[in-house]
Amino acid sequence: MMVVLLRNLQNVVPIRRARLRKDVETLKRILGVQRFDMGIVCVDNRRIQHINNIYRKKNMPTDVLSFPFYEDLRPGKLPCALHRDEYNLGDLFLGVEYVMQQCQERSWDFHATLTVVAAHGICHLLGYRHETEEEWDEMFQKENYILREFNRLTGSHLEPLTKRCTGDR
Amino acid sequence: MLKSLTRAVSIAARLTNKAPSASVCRAAEPLVRSALCAPTSATTRPFTRSIWMMCSSNGAASDRRAKLLASKHTLPSCGCGGLHTEGDKAFVEFLSDEIKEEKKIQKSKALPKMSGGWELELNGTEAKLTRNLSGEKVTVTFNVNNSIPPNLEEEPEQGQKAEDNEPDIVSTPNFVIEVTKQGSKNSLVFDCHFPEDEIGHGEGEDESDIFTIREVSFQPEGEEDWKETSYTLNTDSLDWALYDHLMDFLADRGVDNTFADELIELSTALEHQEYIKFLEDLNGFIKCQ
Numbered sequence: 001m002m003v004v005l006l007r008n009l010q011n012v013v014p015i016r017r018a019r020l021r022k023d024v025e026t027l028k029r030i031l032g033v034q035r036f037d038m039g040i041v042c043v044d045n046r047r048i049q050h051i052n053n054i055y056r057k058k059n060m061p062t063d064v065l066s067f068p069f070y071e072d073l074r075p076g077k078l079p080c081a082l083h084r085d086e087y088n089l090g091d092l093f094l095g096v097e098y099v100m101q102q103c104q105e106r107s108w109d110f111h112a113t114l115t116v117v118a119a120h121g122i123c124h125l126l127g128y129r130h131e132t133e134e135e136w137d138e139m140f141q142k143e144n145y146i147l148r149e150f151n152r153l154t155g156s157h158l159e160p161l162t163k164r165c166t167g168d169r
Numbered sequence: 170m171l172k173s174l175t176r177a178v179s180i181a182a183r184l185t186n187k188a189p190s191a192s193v194c195r196a197a198e199p200l201v202r203s204a205l206c207a208p209t210s211a212t213t214r215p216f217t218r219s220i221w222m223m224c225s226s227n228g229a230a231s232d233r234r235a236k237l238l239a240s241k242h243t244l245p246s247c248g249c250g251g252l253h254t255e256g257d258k259a260f261v262e263f264l265s266d267e268i269k270e271e272k273k274i275q276k277s278k279a280l281p282k283m284s285g286g287w288e289l290e291l292n293g294t295e296a297k298l299t300r301n302l303s304g305e306k307v308t309v310t311f312n313v314n315n316s317i318p319p320n321l322e323e324e325p326e327q328g329q330k331a332e333d334n335e336p337d338i339v340s341t342p343n344f345v346i347e348v349t350k351q352g353s354k355n356s357l358v359f360d361c362h363f364p365e366d367e368i369g370h371g372e373g374e375d376e377s378d379i380f381t382i383r384e385v386s387f388q389p390e391g392e393e394d395w396k397e398t399s400y401t402l403n404t405d406s407l408d409w410a411l412y413d414h415l416m417d418f419l420a421d422r423g424v425d426n427t428f429a430d431e432l433i434e435l436s437t438a439l440e441h442q443e444y445i446k447f448l449e450d451l452n453g454f455i456k457c458q
Contacts (some may be wrong), residue, residue: 003409005409006409006413007378010426011425011427014420017417018410018413018416020413021409021413
């Protein structure tokens with residue numbers, strides 16, 4: 001059985017856990033990776049800045065950091081898992097305080113935006129990157145597809161993150 | 170050589186029978202004294218004797234001995250009927266210093282307030298927080314006894330002073346949330362706790378939520394004891410979605426991560442207050458006040 005391991009380590013932003021889990025499970029189904037486990041950790045600015053500094057040498061908070069279980073996946077190729085414990089995509093750290101600040105500045109819905117951010121992060125777990133223009137294009141296409149499917153299934157109106165903000169992430 | 174010695178002794182023997190001469194007498198004196206009695210026994214005997222006399226099997230005498238030992242040597246009495254030893258005196262001094270130190274690090278005499286309109290009721294080490302919310306009553310109870318997890322800190326890092334590295338004592342009690350709806354006989358009861366790895370304040374990926382629900386069941390409202398015959402939902406093997414809904418349910422009633430952090434602060438302050446009170450009681454008990 002697939003498991004989304006959800007952890008909320010912060011007290012700055014109230015998180016609707018059931019909704020976040022449901023949305024992430026829908027995203028996984030769209031991507032065909034529902035058999036894979038995944039960790040989602042909600043953290044505040046202080047903690048995501050710390051992790052960003054350690055792993056990317058960027059001493060600033062951000063919206064999402066992905067730690068793929070499979071580090072050299074070719075985008076679009078599903079991981080080839082043989083054993084039970086290899087059915088794992090990795091972990092997403094969601095900078096929920098950072099996302100909330102962005103939402104307040106732009107009058108976006110927080111939980112909807114969190115789903116878009118999670119979709120972006122899951123793409124990274126599946127090998128997508130946006131360091132070159134080709135990569136950016138490929139990732140945008142994928143995010144666009146996922147969110148269109150998500151909107152169709154849930155009646156939402158979500159748009160990809162890469163379109164909104166093309167800075168590195 | 171041998172011959173000359175025997176001759177000397179015989180001369181001495183002879184001399185004793187005669188009028189003593191100054192020189193011989195001086196030589197013979199020590200000999201006589203040591204032969205008669207050892208100097209040690211000569212000085213100690215009278216004392217040991219008198220003790221020995223009082224130590225005889227006679228009951229009255231042994232009472233007297235007890236008094237002698239007690240009052241004259243180590244055990245002063247203040248009339249309270251209790252013992253007062255040198256150890257007690259040192260203990261009281263130690264406690265006074267400890268109380269002074271603990272009061273110095275006590276941030277405030279008043280307990281921190283919980284945000285969100287919770288009312289606090291104290292009964293010794295037990296605290297009860299109550300909040301009424303449009304027809305629903307939510308109570309949270311916890312006890313500060315045994316609420317400080319063992320210190321699993323590793324060695325101080327290099328270059329760091331030991332005292333800088335000393336971790337703060339934090340009280341993380343298990344707590345029970347009771348949600349009661351108007352007109353309902355039973356309350357929904359959540360048994361919650363703070364997972365210990367969260368207290369380790371690492372930045373690792375294996376960290377737990379700030380607090381977790383361990384068990385959920387329906388219990389008759391306001392009952393002290395947990396009714397074992399009520400079905401108890403254990404969260405160890407629970408559908409994660411159900412678990413998240415339970416957490417969201419609690420968050421809607423004001424029990425979220427902010428609440429949990431404030432509860433730790435309150436419990437830590439209360440535990441410290443009770444600790445100081447205990448030290449003061451202990452100090453008074455030893456001093457017989």
